[in-house]
Amino acid sequence: MEEKKFRVESDLLGELQVPEEAYYGVQTQRAINNYHISRKRMCDYPDYVVAIAYVKLAAVETNRQLGEISDEVADAMAQACREIIAGKMHENFVTDMVQGGAGTSVNMNANEVIANRACEIMGHKKGEFQYCAPNDHANCGQSTNDVYPTTIRLTLILLNKKLIEHLNLLIDAFRKKGEEFKNVIKMGRTQLQDAVPMTSGQEFNAFANTLEEEIANLNRNAALLHEINMGGTAIGTGLNAAPGFPKICAQKLSELTGMEFVAGTDLVEATPDTGAYVSYSSALKRLAVKLSKICNDLRLLASGPRCGLNEINLPPMAPGSSIMPGKVNPVIPEVTNQTCFKVIGNDTTIMIAAEAGQLQLNVMEPIITECLIEDLTWLPNAMDTLREKCIDGITVNKERCLEMVKHSIGIVTALNPYIGYKNSTKIAKEALETGGSVYDLVLDHKLLSKEKLDAILSPEHMLKSEELVK
Template identity: 50%
Template sequence: MRKEHDFLGELEIPDNAYYGVQTMRAMENFQITGYTADPLFIKALGMVKKAAALANMKIGLLDEKIGNAMVQACDDIISGKLNDQFPTDPIQGGAGTSFNMNTNEVICNRALEILGRPRGDYNYISPNNHANMSQSTNDVIPTSIRVCALMRAEQLIIALENLADSFDKKGEEFKDVLKIGRTHLQDAVPITLGLEFKAFASSMRRRSNYIRRSCELLHTMNMGATAVGTGLNADPEYIKEVCEQLTLVTGESFTTADNLVDATSNTDIFTDLSSSLKTSALSLIKISNDLRLMASGPRAGFCEITLPPRQPGSSIMPGKVNPVIPEVVDQTCYQVIANDLAVAFGVENGQFQLNVMEPVMAYNIFNSLRFLTNAVNTLRTRCVDGIKANRAQCAEWLDKSVGIVTALLPHIGYETCSVLAKEALATNRNIKDLLIERKVLSKEDLDVILAPAEMTRPGIAGKELLKKIHESREELV
């Protein structure tokens, strides 16, 4: 053990630990979730601290020998080598000061080790004087949240685009599978299974684009704002330089906020991202439930598609297989919706020049991004890619439906269609059979009007072909 002190007193620290006294206090004070920080958030902290060290060296504030050792320590954090040295709970008081000081202590003790000096020798390299130079928790933490959120969001965007591609492929595969459409959970006009899956693809691309747009504001950061946005103890050259260095370190294009007081005190940009994740969750719930309904049965449901079987569905009913993948996606999305509420409460509860609730915002945003990414990838690989169309069942439901009568409106009128629909429902007869039996239309007419391609695109079905049929019939008369 080694002894370290802060202005509250002295504590013993494990001698092999890179963290120090303030991290130890956080471990004692915040035992809330049982988890530690998101690994990408730790990486983001390392990136922000590296950019600060490089900026401070470039403007001549930080000794290069110490600064280079600190940069090397930051690289170790960025690579994930020191993740076990970040034991603080992600939900904590202090606006993330424990995260910031945890990072400062790890950087200093690793840099001391690189320079051949003992851990805890803070007279030589100090967590506050060197690792925190020109900084405050109040600009480091919101900037690190932005960096982490951008990395997590990119993973989700890729997952959504891949899912959209899978839905598109299924759309092509099922483009000739005509089935009954449904509105109000009642039979409607026909649609193809392919069009349904193409609509799923379109929805996922829209969500991907929305998330990408909501991330644009994350590229504006407040490094150099220090405690309240006034830039106290931050050289103007540093403020410019740290922005350029963070852009180089992360590969993202960052700019400094025009109003640093606003950027430090207000966290509304996090609601933009969280809201886009909630909306994506709602879209995924809709799609998952459509898949569950279309696959229901297999003997007493719709059974229009077959989902790939993933596990036995019951401990008591042999042969039962449940739609477990859409079910787990639904549950994940419920959690994301709940997370958004926590973010909203955090954002509205900021006072004056700082919102101290950033840790809970970060925790829930990072979880939502990670959960959604995993759920989307699971839906694609464990479900969508293996879906099969039950063509015979789709055709059977279509033949039994009276919904196809809508396609006849331009040809025989609403009143005649209503009479036929009512009779078909009352007698459980097939609409096509009634039309031919009553000599309202011939089989040839119906083949044109009810052709799959004609019923699933804009326009009066078979207008030109039907005109020719009528003309030929008139000639015969």
């Protein structure tokens, strides 16, 4: 077995061995040694790595324009950044997602990888930082306190776009079921009690529509993430950044990503401000609440199969019990519920972390980052799982639904305009006392003909509410 080789690098705290092949350096190595918290690393989230490379590239081009670094060094660092954006060297971004230091380890991880790769590009060895240094060149005119929050914001914008793509697929799946079930009459329920008839198609279209509302809400809150504080450096005063850096860097980042970024009007305010994260997390929570409610409905509608509602059938995905033969559980809605609970809980963590900021910096941003990226990873996975393994395969028990409509007391409300309130009350009371169905009693009392009664309870009649809003 070949012996692992190391190089020696030094920092404020002294010397430390770094793997010879690694592009990261001493400060990243300290982070590896210090933080074993989430066991999730930057490289586990490629969009996060790509985002910081874009931010660093924008800073390189800003410093080049302002004459702060030479073209040779700028060219090398820009190439390194573009390689990272293209997916190279991601395995070198090894910092744990949860850390102390307000994200300094993340910023230095990027600085070291970019500087070492730039050294190589210029024909030097890793660690020969006299040619291109992590702090003097890769971090020129910057601080963790502007690089890190800008990286978070870009990451969230990238992931928000992907989330909406997955959400749209789920919405489309519900709409297809709405169309498939449009002629299935069933009972609507309020407070878990029989209400009035509707169609199963209306129910599934409502699921689609309530989720579709969330797209605008997500985008509305994601828009807050486009204001950045690059050039504010340590506390927003711009110390060590060349004049004009904030505006130029925002322009460069906009050009590179094709998204519009603007420099904050007050960088001292913008540096510790985490309000955009709180708002965006709230939008994710709202989506999670709705999605979880839908999963509750699906589980309830599929309950049984003999002693529950049994209106719909969820695809059987796994045996449901180690002791009860034949039992099949609604495991896919259940796991989606649990994902939503996690998002809702993460929102509380984000709120507490945002409140914990002090004076000119919020040092709790790493846990905010971890929670938001976790949300934006889990939610698309859960929505895809729900769509592929549940929604697409749902079938409806048409005869069961119709049977419950005919037996329900609730249909008397739909009949009220045709037989009058007094007759409706009389029929409802008799049905309750005798256990008979409203449908049969109306026919027995010759209040309506069978043809008229069936027409009132037809799916076409039940779809009138949809016509009213068109």
